[in-house]
Amino acid sequence: MDKAYNPQAIEQETYKKWEDNDYFSPKGGAKGNDDSYCIMIPPPNVTGSLHMGHAFQHTIMDALTRYHRMKGDNTLWQPGSDHAGIATQMVVERLLDREGKSRHDLGREAFVDRIWDWKEQSGGTITQQMRRMGDSCDWSREAFTMDDDLSEAVLETFVRLHDEGLIYRGDRLVNWDPKLLTAVSDLEVESHEENGHMWHMRYPLSDGSGHVIIATTRPETMLGDSAVAVHPDDERYQDLIGKTIDLPLTGRQIPIIADDYVEKDFGSGCVKITPAHDFNDYEMGQRHDLEMINILTPTAHINDNAPEAYRGLDRYDARKKIVEDFEALGLMEKIEPHKLKVPRGDRSGVVIEPYLTPQWYVKIAPLAEPALKAVKDGDIKFVPENWSNTYYHWMENIQDWCISRQLWWGHQIPAWYDNKGGVYVGRSEEEVREKYNLGDIELRRDEDVLDTWFSSALWPFATLGWPEKTPELETFLPTSVLVTGFDIIFFWVARMIMMGLKFTGKIPFKEIYITGLIRDEQGQKMSKSKGNVLDPIDIIDGIELETLVEKRTTGMMNPKAAEKIAKRTRKQFPDGIEAYGTDAMRFTFCAMASTSRDINFDLNRVEGYRNFCNKIWNAARYVLMNTEDQDTGLNGGDMEFSLADRWIKSELQKTVTEFEKAVDTYRFDLASNALYEFTWNTYCDWYLELSKPVLYSDEYSDAAKRGTRHTLVTVLESLMRLLHPFMPFITEEIWQKVAPLAGKRTDERPSIMLQDFPQVDDALIDTQAEQDIEWLKKVIVGVRNIRGEMNIAPGKPLDVLFRNGSDSDKERLEGNKTFLSKLAKLESIQWLESGDEAPMSATALAGNMEILIPMAGLIDVEQELARLDKEAEKLNKDLQRISGKLNNPNFTDKAPEAVVEKEKGKLADVESTLKKIEEQRQQLKEL
Incomplete structure (x- = not known):
């Protein structure tokens, strides 16, 4: 294996082999x-x-x-x-x-x-x-x-x-795009809040007894009004129900009707009803059998159903003229600024109109x-x-579902029309003629698509x-x-x-x-207009800063917005985006796949999982260096399995069970956590270290060494199969190297993806080995913590004393002296019996058992206290700076929430470190 993990060197070549060998097709099952x-x-x-x-x-x-x-x-x-x-x-x-x-x-x-x-x-x-x-x-x-x-x-x-x-053709209201000239689905309409106006307009009563006031955000639609509606229980308008309105500018009279849809407490309580240009009004028009008056052309200009003065005007020009005419007639009550949701076509960007047009529908x-x-x-x-x-x-x-679109690209609707308005449906024109006995009459196919x-x-x-x-x-x-x-x-x-x-x-x-929906690290939806879109291929291969800037700003119509996005991109990615490889990105996605509706994507996590790939690669190199051209037990010979060997096999069975349970319930985040914990912490950080005393020490027999080599390769081979669904490329590359050493035949099933997924072997679950290793880990961690707290060099051999332990502790200590000495870097180990006096020592606990390391000659107490004082002084300055920022409303009220939370995290870290320093000071003073 190459010394360094380089995903670009293996991924595309590996995929080509998979595809060329037809590994992806169904092969039939048992x-x-x-x-x-x-x-x-x-x-x-x-x-x-x-x-x-x-x-x-x-x-x-x-x-x-x-x-x-x-x-x-x-x-x-x-x-x-x-x-x-x-x-x-x-x-x-x-x-x-x-x-x-x-x-x-x-x-x-x-x-x-x-x-x-x-x-x-x-x-x-x-x-x-x-x-x-x-x-x-x-x-x-x-x-x-x-x-x-x-x-x-x-x-x-x-x-x-x-x-x-179940399919019929009829006139109904649809979302109409005046630019694309087609009906569109709700999913193709984006509604965003925009600044607009609310026009309060007077509609005179036909009997001359006064007027009602209606409010609208679309004055031009009044040309198609068919009624004014009030709530049936609204006492203010009881005597008006059934009367008529002289609809201004049109010369038409429209009725005042009562309907529960009207909200009494909203506005004046009177609502204009335009059934051909509003979805809610359309439903009301159906209930009250109101006239459907379409006043727009397909391009959203005023059509011939409107008074002549407005015909041919664009809808917004018509709006301006109608407002002017109402004001000239003294019928404009007031105009107010108003924020409203404006529906726009997601592709055309123009305002969508509710539009009455013949379309095909599914019942x-x-x-x-x-x-x-x-x-x-x-x-x-x-x-x-x-x-x-x-x-x-x-x-x-x-x-009912509108299924027709006024396009040329798509499945053309299989309907034909004659000159008299007849509609005929069939699989072909020939079938239609035969099915409906049409003979040679002229037929025209529907031009719409589905x-x-x-x-x-x-x-x-x-x-x-x-x-x-x-x-x-x-x-x-x-x-x-x-x-x-x-x-x-x-x-x-x-x-x-x-x-x-x-x-x-x-x-x-x-x-x-x-x-969930993938958002950026600030929780914002990814969009080109925000300039926060990430291309997954750029994460895999990397991209230079200026290329990324160009990619994010090309095609933007607004130069100021493009400049802002360019500036933000340069600040966020001063060195561009590194190449992380496919496996690191895939594992990031799996680790984020929780039950949350929104998932914030952070490149720092991809970097962390690229480090995970490096860890796996280096672990494999260690295993291969210690097993290639070595006896791994494939050719017979006695094998003895150390405590660590038995433990890692047991932990593997538990991890397989945990992974399968998580995947079966679609908790890919939990499955990822199980893989990460076993791979990084259990196998790499502990088992590989525990294998070294066996492999490198003369205290262990050939059978023990053979057992450890066998365990190294078989567990790594199983781990690659376990990781493969989430990280296919690195696992294939490593598996090809380690599978023969683990006794796997690669002639019939030459790829890891064709191998069996690891199966749990209950016989390998060893509770005693798990408990013994946990004890061992606590002791080693206890010694390492003392080294860190007392600033003792990692490689300096230490004398260690134990006391207050149980008989079980004594047995474990006796059986694992080699592991302890090698991994904790110990010079000597001594058990203190009851009454034995211990020298001044730094202490840690493993359960009830005390771990003592005599400090005499190890450190200069005064020098160490001075070092801690200097570190505390620096941290206190950081504490004052961060606290000042968080106590400043100008910062906490205006900065993004994620930025504020980040500062709070820094403050907590500083406070925690200061607390540890004080604890270390007290320990040193007691020495």
């Missing part, structure tokens, strides 16, 4: 279909690249996949990507725009061909990044939602649902009922369980071959677990459950593991 394990990747957008959320979830999915593959399950991790209708069309339209063309210049067919060309050239970015992350997907099965077989599944689903009356209630029952009955389990409440709430208040979520709702079974009855469908459905985020429980998770039950009669997955 129990047939009963032991299948399948995860469906949430298909990332083909336009995208791997962000931190992807990397986090992919690490979890790969860890589970590798774990179950090693457990002997017939394992499939199904990869693929989503065609991402709006996002992809926007990308290609921008490319055309650079050529001075639009999609209309090309026409639909040529434009779609252009997108396919782009997809071939640029669509593989994320799959290459997944390979860098070590994702062990079955790439031979890689799917794309626009592939022929998946498109066939989409077509079949639409036709069957329509034939059953959702009949599909929702069995999907709700599947979770309530426990057939599908949410982890953490509390997310099931979110699911119930959405499913019990579900609305919502991307419609095709992705079929993902778990369409990727397995549905509507055909394939062996894969039989073997892997239901899949084992879905790993996803809480933000798409309704948009994707619920719809997969509904569609899966409807078309296969099976649940799509048995469990749903909802991960």
